[in-house]
Amino acid sequence: MNALLPTALVGSLPKPSWLSEPEKLWSPWKLSGDELAEGRLDALALAADEQRRAGLDIISDGEQTRQHFVTTFIEHLSGVDFDRRETVRIRNRYDASVPTVVGAVSREHPVFAEDAARLRALTSQPIKWALPGPMTMIDTLYDDHYRSREQLAWEFATILNQEAKELEAAGVDIIQFDEPAFNVFFDELKDWGVAALERATEGLRCETxxxxxxxxxxxxNTDWKATLGAEWRQYEESFPLLQRSTLDIVSLESHNSRVPVEVVELLRGKKVMLGAIDVASSDIESPEDVAATLRSALPYVDADKLIPSTNCGMAPLSRAVARDKMVALVQGAQLLRDELSAGSPGA
Incomplete structure (x- = not known):
C-alpha cells in the first residue's frame, strides 16, 4: 500500500447485471436462495478484483452483498417488523415506506462477519467495511416501541459495537460508519449523535x-442541494465535534460540491478521506482534476493524513464508468504523490 495518499472508495460499486438491475439504486435481487448467496459472494470477489486492478490501496466489498446500506443490516435484527410499513420523511428530504420498530431491538447473530472474512481472504491489502451509523439508522425506520430517537440510537450503537468487534476479529482494518444524518439534524448531533457514534466504536483497536x-x-438529493446556496457549510456543525472525538478518520464530499475546502481545517489532527470523485455524474474526472481537488486541501490537512476517495458510493453508475473513475482516482493521487516527493505540490 502507498504510505502517502492511500486511495479508497467510500462505499458501493455497481452490481453485476446478473445480480440486480444495473444503474438503479437499491435494485431488487435477480437471484434467490442458494443462488443469491453464491452470487453475492461472487460479486464481492469481482468488486475486490476491480479495485485491485484499478490500483486502489484500501479494498472494500463494494457493498455487493447488501441491497441497501441501512436496511440490509436492520433486516437481521429482531424487534423490527418489515411487513408493517409506515411512510416517514427521510432526512427531511423525501418520503419513504419503512419498516416499524415493534419491540426491543437486538442482534441474534453476526450480520457481515462471514462476508468480511471472505473479503479478507481475497487480498493482503488493508480492507475497509461500512456500517450504518446510529442516527442514520433511526432516520430510516418508524419507531412504535421506544418512541425516543435518542434511546433507539443508543440501542443501535450497542448493537453496532457488537458487530464492529466481530468485523475487527474477521480482519477488517478500517470500520466506517455512514452518517449522512449528521448533515441534517444538528441539535441531535450535538446532544447525543457523536456520543452514540463513539459508543459504536468503543473498544475497537482497528481504525474507525x-x-x-x-x-x-x-x-x-440534488433538489435538496439546490436549496443550500452558494456554499455548503453543514460540515461546520459536525467537524469540530468529530475533531474532539475518538474517531480516527472523517470522510467528506468535496469534488464538484459547494463545500468550502477550508472547512477541512476544523478536523486538524484527524485523517481526512477527501472525496475527489463526483458520484452524481457519469463524466470521468481526469487525473489532473483529481490531483487539483486533493491539492486544494493540503493547506488544511497534512499530506500524511490525506486519503483520496470518492464523494459517496457509485452503485447507480455503470460498471464501466465506476471502473474509469477508480482509475482516475488512483492516477490523480499518484500525480500529487509525485509532486510531493519532488517537493513542489502544484508546480
Missing amino acids: AVHICYGYGIKA
Missing part, C-alpha cells in the same frame, strides 16, 4: 471512520 456526505445523485 465516519462518512458524511450529501447523498447519492438521486433527484431528492
Whole structure:
C-alpha cells in the first residue's frame, strides 16, 4: 500500500447485471436462495478484483452483498417488523415506506462477519467495511416501541459495537460508519449523535471512520442541494465535534460540491478521506482534476493524513464508468504523490 495518499472508495460499486438491475439504486435481487448467496459472494470477489486492478490501496466489498446500506443490516435484527410499513420523511428530504420498530431491538447473530472474512481472504491489502451509523439508522425506520430517537440510537450503537468487534476479529482494518444524518439534524448531533457514534466504536483497536456526505445523485438529493446556496457549510456543525472525538478518520464530499475546502481545517489532527470523485455524474474526472481537488486541501490537512476517495458510493453508475473513475482516482493521487516527493505540490 502507498504510505502517502492511500486511495479508497467510500462505499458501493455497481452490481453485476446478473445480480440486480444495473444503474438503479437499491435494485431488487435477480437471484434467490442458494443462488443469491453464491452470487453475492461472487460479486464481492469481482468488486475486490476491480479495485485491485484499478490500483486502489484500501479494498472494500463494494457493498455487493447488501441491497441497501441501512436496511440490509436492520433486516437481521429482531424487534423490527418489515411487513408493517409506515411512510416517514427521510432526512427531511423525501418520503419513504419503512419498516416499524415493534419491540426491543437486538442482534441474534453476526450480520457481515462471514462476508468480511471472505473479503479478507481475497487480498493482503488493508480492507475497509461500512456500517450504518446510529442516527442514520433511526432516520430510516418508524419507531412504535421506544418512541425516543435518542434511546433507539443508543440501542443501535450497542448493537453496532457488537458487530464492529466481530468485523475487527474477521480482519477488517478500517470500520466506517455512514452518517449522512449528521448533515441534517444538528441539535441531535450535538446532544447525543457523536456520543452514540463513539459508543459504536468503543473498544475497537482497528481504525474507525465516519462518512458524511450529501447523498447519492438521486433527484431528492440534488433538489435538496439546490436549496443550500452558494456554499455548503453543514460540515461546520459536525467537524469540530468529530475533531474532539475518538474517531480516527472523517470522510467528506468535496469534488464538484459547494463545500468550502477550508472547512477541512476544523478536523486538524484527524485523517481526512477527501472525496475527489463526483458520484452524481457519469463524466470521468481526469487525473489532473483529481490531483487539483486533493491539492486544494493540503493547506488544511497534512499530506500524511490525506486519503483520496470518492464523494459517496457509485452503485447507480455503470460498471464501466465506476471502473474509469477508480482509475482516475488512483492516477490523480499518484500525480500529487509525485509532486510531493519532488517537493513542489502544484508546480
